[in-house]
Amino acid sequence: MIGAHTDSPVLRVKPVSNKRGEGFLQVGVETYGGGIWHTCILQFPTREFIADIAVLRIPTLAIHLDRQENFAFNKETQLFPIAGLVAAELNRTGETKAEPATEGEFEPLKSVSERHHPYFVELIAAEAQVNPTDILDFEVILFDTQKACLGGLLEEFIFSPRLDNLNSSYCATVGLIDSVADKSALDNESSIRLIALFDHEEIGSRTAQGADSNALPAIIRRLSVLPSSSSKETDLSTAYEQTLSTSFLVSADMAHSIHPNYSAKYESDHKPEINKGPVIKINANARYATNAPGIVLLQEVARKTTKESGEHVPLQLFVVRNDSSCGSTIGPMLSAALGARTLDLGNPQLSMHSIRETGGTYDVAHAIRLFTGFFQHYSDLSKTIFVD
Numbered sequence: 001m002i003g004a005h006t007d008s009p010v011l012r013v014k015p016v017s018n019k020r021g022e023g024f025l026q027v028g029v030e031t032y033g034g035g036i037w038h039t040c041i042l043q044f045p046t047r048e049f050i051a052d053i054a055v056l057r058i059p060t061l062a063i064h065l066d067r068q069e070n071f072a073f074n075k076e077t078q079l080f081p082i083a084g085l086v087a088a089e090l091n092r093t094g095e096t097k098a099e100p101a102t103e104g105e106f107e108p109l110k111s112v113s114e115r116h117h118p119y120f121v122e123l124i125a126a127e128a129q130v131n132p133t134d135i136l137d138f139e140v141i142l143f144d145t146q147k148a149c150l151g152g153l154l155e156e157f158i159f160s161p162r163l164d165n166l167n168s169s170y171c172a173t174v175g176l177i178d179s180v181a182d183k184s185a186l187d188n189e190s191s192i193r194l195i196a197l198f199d200h201e202e203i204g205s206r207t208a209q210g211a212d213s214n215a216l217p218a219i220i221r222r223l224s225v226l227p228s229s230s231s232k233e234t235d236l237s238t239a240y241e242q243t244l245s246t247s248f249l250v251s252a253d254m255a256h257s258i259h260p261n262y263s264a265k266y267e268s269d270h271k272p273e274i275n276k277g278p279v280i281k282i283n284a285n286a287r288y289a290t291n292a293p294g295i296v297l298l299q300e301v302a303r304k305t306t307k308e309s310g311e312h313v314p315l316q317l318f319v320v321r322n323d324s325s326c327g328s329t330i331g332p333m334l335s336a337a338l339g340a341r342t343l344d345l346g347n348p349q350l351s352m353h354s355i356r357e358t359g360g361t362y363d364v365a366h367a368i369r370l371f372t373g374f375f376q377h378y379s380d381l382s383k384t385i386f387v388d
């Protein structure tokens with residue numbers, strides 16, 4: 001199995017978002033996850049929802065009006081995007097009236113077009129190709145409109161929003177597909193190849209569809225009792241437990257590359273470099289789930305894949321400094337819930353949780369090759385690794 005997460009820190013529209021201030025239309029937003037929020041204001045202020053129109057923007061205060069050394073702001077009062085001008089909204093023709101649906105009838109809640117700017121609701125309706133009055137409720141998150149691009153003198157970098165963790169999600173998906181590209185790929189396969197891409201990692205995973213739920217155990221339980229062609233008569237009452245004891249989970253989430261301006265923040269013997277391959281993350285306090293047998297297995301996968309493909313599949317090791325805080329992943333919670341062997345790894349990147357992150361162009365190929373090889377060779381290789 002390879003597990004990863006699809007969500008990123010974002011701003012989410014509040015249930016009542018209709019705000020006005022000093023002639024501006026504004027939209028109330030809530031922070032989701034631990035974003036580096038000042039980058040939303042400072043670096044790439046164009047935030048959009050829907051297609052190609054940049055709808056919202058969080059404007060900074062001019063430096064002339066506040067010469068503060070360290071940029072600080074209030075997340076409740078100073079992070080609201082602007083959506084337009086009240087005067088323009090008043091002059092607009094053909095708009096939806098902010099009225100309750102039926103005159104005189106009791107409504108438990110105010111209508112959607114009363115709780116949000118009517119034009120905002122119209123945009124959502126246009127995108128969904130329905131009438132604004134057909135929208136009963138919605139959940140909208142905001143994202144940066146600027147597309148990802150290659151960067152660096154030799155295009156060795158990817159400058160992109162949400163590398164954490166769409167990079168791992170993408171590599172896991174392509175790895176799974178590539179591993180079965182050959183028609184006979186599954187002829188002698190005794191394992192199930194599975195990827196699990198979760199929402200809600202950035203807010204702790206404790207939700208119905210998060211990694212800290214029953215979702216993955218329930219799916220594995222159902223898969224494990226499927227009768228296999230070779231074992232029709234076997235007792236399936238412990239199939240789930242047997243499956244888990246022979247399974248292995250790669251928890252794929254982005255890692256921290258060494259930062260040239262902050263090298264003192266890194267442990268001197270564990271400084272992952274961009275484009276030098278996926279980083280295996282180790283933590284004595286189990287913030288990461290990696291252990292030695294897992295490292296041996298991944299190394300063998302990388303070795304075998306390199307031999308077969310003729311392309312190097314390098315790996316790196318990371319531990320955090322003892323005097324530093326440490327992130328975590330879905331790895332420890334899934335390994336605790338499943339009891340399956342687990343390893344944490346991910347491609348190195350800079351500026352994690354900024355609105356614009358930096359990763360390595362070649363690490364995408366490294367991770368895809370590693371994941372393809374993991375799926376292809378796990379069944380054979382796992383039998384060769386013994387722990388005394």
Ligand SMILES: [Zn+2]
Nearest residue numbers: 164165253254
């Ligand atoms: Zn992540």
